[in-house]
Amino acid sequence: GAVVSQHPSWVICKSGTSVKIECRSLDFQATTMFWYRQFPKQSLMLMATSNEGSKATYEQGVEKDKFLINHASLTLSTLTVTSAHPEDSSFYICSAKDSRDNSPLHFGNGTRLTVT
Amino acid sequence: GQNIDQPTEMTATEGAIVQINCTYQTSGFNGLFWYQQHAGEAPTFLSYNVLDGLEEKGRFSSFLSRSKGYSYLLLKELQMKDSASYLCAVMDSNYQLIWGAGTKLIIKP
Numbered sequence: 225g226a227v228v229s230q231h232p233s234w235v236i237c238k239s240g241t242s243v244k245i246e247c248r249s250l251d252f253q254a255t256t257m258f259w260y261r262q263f264p265k266q267s268l269m270l271m272a273t274s275n276e277g278s279k280a281t282y283e284q285g286v287e288k289d290k291f292l293i294n295h296a297s298l299t300l301s302t303l304t305v306t307s308a309h310p311e312d313s314s315f316y317i318c319s320a321k322d323s324r325d326n327s328p329l330h331f332g333n334g335t336r337l338t339v340t
Numbered sequence: 341g342q343n344i345d346q347p348t349e350m351t352a353t354e355g356a357i358v359q360i361n362c363t364y365q366t367s368g369f370n371g372l373f374w375y376q377q378h379a380g381e382a383p384t385f386l387s388y389n390v391l392d393g394l395e396e397k398g399r400f401s402s403f404l405s406r407s408k409g410y411s412y413l414l415l416k417e418l419q420m421k422d423s424a425s426y427l428c429a430v431m432d433s434n435y436q437l438i439w440g441a442g443t444k445l446i447i448k449p
Contacts, residue, residue, distance in 0.1 A: 230382075258437070267427070267441045268383070317382045329373065329429075329437060334382040 227251060228320050230332025237308055237339055245303045245335045247318030254320035257301040258329070259293060262315045274301045298323070308339040342366045344440035346428050351446045352418055360413045360426050360443045368433020374402050374413045375427040377442065383427055386413070415445075423447045 227250040237243050247257055255276050260268040272293050273281045280293035290312075292304040301320075305312055317334040343365045352358040364372070371390040375383035389395055389404035389411060401414040413426055428440040 268439055270437075270439075273436070315380070330385065331375075331382040336380075 228254075228318065228330045228332040230318050230335055232335060233333060234336040235338070237337070239309055239339055240307055242304055242306045243308055243337060245305075245316055245318070245337075247301045247303070247320065247332050249299045249320040249322075249330070252320075252322045252324075252330075253298040254301075255298060255323045256321045257295060258319045258321075259291075259301075259303050260317045260319065262317060262334075264315075268317065271303075305337065308337070310339045313337055313339045342432065342438050344428055344430060344438055346426075346440040346443045348441070349444045349446065351448060352415075354418055354420060354447055354449050356418050357414065357416050358418060358445065360415075360428075360445065362411045362413070362428035362440055364409050364411070364428070364430045364438070364440075366430045366432045366438055369406060370431040370433065372402075372404055372411050373429045373431070373437070374400075374411075375429065377425045377427060379424075386426075418447050420447050420449070 229248045231246045257274045259271045261271050262268050270283050271286045274293050274295040276295045276298050282288045290306055295301040315334050315336055318332045319329045321329050346362045373388050374386040376386050377383040387402035389402050394403045399416045404411045425442040425444050427442045429437045431437055
């Protein structure tokens, strides 16, 4: 079945540094990818919608200059958390929609970010 | 506005059957999804309904009634590993997914 690879699965970084998270669709083309954030015991929160070749659409309250999203190809989207702070520590999950109509959304395994 | 409602938590016994309901009000409809999410892990796809009726897949079945804005996920022969959160999501007219808050299912021996 369709697989979405998210890397790294966990990362620890120091406050003030930047972290890049990659999301790849391995066996299908994804014109649209989504980035979510999830706090413990809470539901998914959509951060942004990433469309290949165009600027990402950010949800209200999400700082686009802090969470940089690049979707340069049909199989790769990246999320860069810039100048990370401890409050950015969270579980970040990407998902990708197969370009074919009515196909399900496939999720990566998530990235656990801890900012010290 | 757009809204997805599902119970916050349910408890069931190992070997039994449980039905998790989801009601929705969205601007347009392009399908309803059910996902399973274990604590600390990403969601995994369970089912997709776009037409009315019941879709069966092993121990899991999903039902949809578009006229009522209603779906349920039916889990049979419950196993301890089924303890997880179950997320209902509706794809609206813009092909954006609207997520429910999830139902935490607790399985007791």
